[in-house]
Amino acid sequence: MAGGGAWCSIGARIAKSDPYAAAYAEVLDHAGIPWTSLDTFAAGALKPHDVLLLCGRGSLSDPDRQALESWLKEGGLLLVSGSSWGMAELLGLGECLRRPRFEFESQDSSRRIAFGGEPAIAKSAKVLSQTSDGLAVQSMHALGKGVSAYFAPHVGQTAALMQMGRGVDTDALGPMDGSAILDDGRLRAEDGVFLDFETDRAGELFAEPWADRLKESWIEQIVQLATLSRKPLALLWHWPNGARAGASVSIDCETFDVDQVSNIQRLLRMFGCPVTWLVAQPGFPLDTYRLFRSWDHEVGLLFTLDDDSGWTEERLKSQHLALERAASVPQLISARAVDGRWKGYFDFYEMAEHVGIRVSASKGGRQRGVSGFLFGTGHPFFPTKLDGTRSKVLECPYSVYLPGEVFPEERFGALVEAILNSHGHLHIAFKSDALSQHHAVDALRNLLSLCHQQRVAFLKLSDVYAFERARRTLKMYFGGNEESRSLRLASDTDVRGLGVLLLSPGGQVELNGKAVRSLPFPAYGAQWTHVPLDLESKRLVELRLSVERDSRAA
Incomplete structure (x- = not known):
């Protein structure tokens, strides 16, 4: 069985030969999701993990592919993004078509923009979202006891190109409506815009955070897979005191x-x-x-x-x-x-x-x-x-x-x-x-x-x-068993108002042996439990989650 621990464990393989793939790591770290980098699948490297992410334009060696296929059939949960990694058949897909830019409707029917990626012809996979010409963008496919899922957009490339923009060495040309003059002889950050003035604005404004929308769709699909593990997942929230x-x-x-x-x-x-x-x-x-x-x-x-x-x-x-x-x-x-x-x-x-x-x-x-x-x-x-x-x-x-x-x-x-x-x-x-x-x-x-x-x-x-910085450098130690899970946290600095989100089947939450007030918290397409914490530097705190019997039976 994949993932033998008490908590949902996420591993990720980021394509080394892809210059934009490293931006996936920044997306995961900003989301506050604990994950482990995997360079090889040899010697049982996949066994401790419930969810595996393949990120960017990459490929696998034959031994790694065989190890991955065995892990999947034993109950592993796979999400491939940016390209098919040569595994279209395992994903229930046919031909994957590389596109420099494409748009699609997400699972909540809102518009998304991607720079790079490979929408695919679906075969046996269940299509969750698609392009206007019918190519699969998000999909899921049962394989043995496991599930292989696909997110066609290259999240790293999209984030890198949108957020960093172009290098600025000369003036850019502004929009045709004259709402911004960029060729003015002064080099500014706005000269590096990568988005399109005609298609990506609403009127005269860039009204949508297009990179954030795409990143969130990818994180939501990770969370969907994590729920299939029937194990709790912990996430560190973006803002103090549970602010949205x-x-x-x-x-x-x-x-x-x-x-x-x-x-x-x-x-x-x-x-x-x-x-x-x-x-x-x-x-x-x-x-x-x-x-x-x-x-x-x-x-x-x-x-x-x-x-x-x-x-x-x-x-x-x-x-x-x-x-x-x-x-x-x-x-x-x-x-x-x-x-x-x-x-x-x-x-x-x-x-x-x-x-x-x-x-x-x-x-x-x-x-x-x-x-x-x-x-x-x-x-x-x-x-x-x-x-x-x-x-x-x-x-x-x-x-x-x-x-x-x-x-x-x-x-x-x-x-x-x-x-x-x-x-x-x-x-x-x-x-x-x-x-x-x-x-x-x-x-x-x-x-x-x-x-x-x-x-x-x-x-x-x-x-x-x-x-x-405190969120990203926080040390998290996961332990426990099916009846009682523990999460110990330690920080090098004082942190006030830290929010730990727990995606779990229910039960009592304790902090250092005492019951704590936890609140329902919607995020990333799921309902979480929000636990507020104040951490003191170098002092270990322990969260303990006791799972209800009915939830374990389910």
Whole structure:
């Protein structure tokens, strides 16, 4: 029998020869799903696992294929994505047709976009979703005691191309409707957009986080398979205290009016919303930085440059060090370039990493026609190079620039709903000289009010980084038996408001031997149990799940 442990165990094989496949690992880590990387299936490597993921454009050796087929027939649960891995027959499929881009309706009948992948002709597989010309995109197929499933889109390639965009070395051409002018002689992040202005926008806005939608469909299919194992699955939730989404405000400071700073703080305090102040040289007086700290706000760097020749690590390091000293802050971890500037592909992340910056707030559009989810995502992510290595710098893309002025106020409601549906991060970019404009401040108030009504978690960018890093580095130890499962957790740092989601057949949940209040929590197409935790550094805590007898019998 596959997967002999008490908990559902997930293994993944990521295609080494595929430059985009490594982005699958980032998707899994962001989702909070524990998984194990498998380079070989020899010597019983598959036996401990209930679910196996094959990711990207890859193939298997004959011994690995034979081991996989035996594991499947004994009850294994397989999900193949990005290509068929030469196993169309085991998947119940016929010919798989590689496509650079295709669209389909997901299982909830909403539109999805994929860059790369192989929709297939279905034979014996049950089709869950398909393209408009009838090719299978998602499918399931019974094989012995096991199930082989298919997700045709290349999730890694889609995420990489949308979220990273193109390298920026020249101006791009904007939309034909004139809602954004990109060929203006100034290189910005918006020049790297990979999405299509004609087909991927709603009116003048990129209203849908297309990359997040596709990632979620893949995660949902993983969860569907996990439920077939009849074992509990644990997942670490994205946001503190069970919030459905997060929100942050960052303000570019090229002007330094202290009175306006105090005025905006009164507004932000109404919603409990801290701010990341991205400060250019020469900056504020020292007393203002002390005020920021007393309000629990963050000081970050607004990197200034006279022209593209100033895009250097030496210049970034000089400005970063000068601001640390002026603000009397031991480490500034958040930054972006002035006016949304950008150059190259990975250059800023490499410079930032060397300097000690850990959050980039760079990816976003600053004109109406490039507003919204310009890079297909509202998720923070660690950028992945084509060699498979990931940056230490977290990108927090912004979907709103100057609410009410650039981003239209009548689209606030739809934007917040899109963020909630994708469990995303609503990052609002503002600028200091707009603090004196009543209509801009009123629009900001209205947008924050919508977020507050939906109980979105307000975080400064450094907090987003700290929580995301803590989630990903948390140590999880699974144990127990069919009657009582245990999950021990340990963190290198204090973590407040961590949410553990349990997908289980029911039963009592205990924390360190005491019953805890757990709440139903819908996510990824399933109903989970949410267990809130506060972890202290280096201190082990134990969750114990006692499964009801009726559930075991089922």
